[in-house]
Amino acid sequence: MKEATRLTCCLPIIIVLAADLCVGIRFSAQLSEGSITDTANQQQLRTAVFALGSFWRSEAVFGCLDGVVRTTVGYAGGSKTNPEYRSLGDHAESVQIEYDPKVITFKQLLEVFWTSHDSRQVFGQGPDVGNQYRSIVFTNGTEESRLASVSKEREQTRSKSGIVTTQIQQLGTFYPAEPDHQKFELKRNPFLLQLMGNLPEEELEKSSLAAKLNGYAAELCPPRLQKRIHAKINDILRKGWPILREV
């Protein structure tokens, strides 16, 4: 874990009132045992991409799950090259999920996908209206296509009256969105950022802990995890030993 190589000292009051007084000491990543394990694990990670409405929310939903190692928001499903937030063309707001298939499967991710939005809405999700908020399962390979079709049929049976509008598409290019949109929910919470030791943007985007806290900030973690993180944060505040390394 990258987070484990970082040590910061500060009091709870300082955390809240004077973020910039904190001192971070970083050890060389090469020397830490954690980074070797990280590299070994990286090789077995798989990638999934889903579109299910606003990507701020999508990232928060998936970031919390056990087995999800990293999340990135971006644009996929369209043809425009180098889309941007204000001109994303025919792309959909999407979340890319790197996960450990030994802990969570594509099938389980699909379940979360279906239960985290209304796949019967045609042109958006709730207040977010437009083509960019459409529902898509991106698949890589025949097995994932099969799983996606089966789960869509099941969803259609469940939803009875409404037509499930979700598209199933071959995964093409995923364009990561601008930094402002990465871990959006977490960034709205300076206190949580400080608890993590104010990681630089690059590290924040790759951090598993940031993915989890992003979900926590949006209150979209499974209830038990939401509670556990809350308790950890309170514990840190009580003890005054300040850095949150894992949840």
Ligand SMILES: *[C@@H]1O[C@H](CO)[C@@H](O)[C@H](O)[C@H]1NC(C)=O
């Ligand atoms: C599809 O999966 C294979 C094998 O896991 C991987 O090497 C490849 O990069 C993936 N393709 C895309 C577009 O992500």
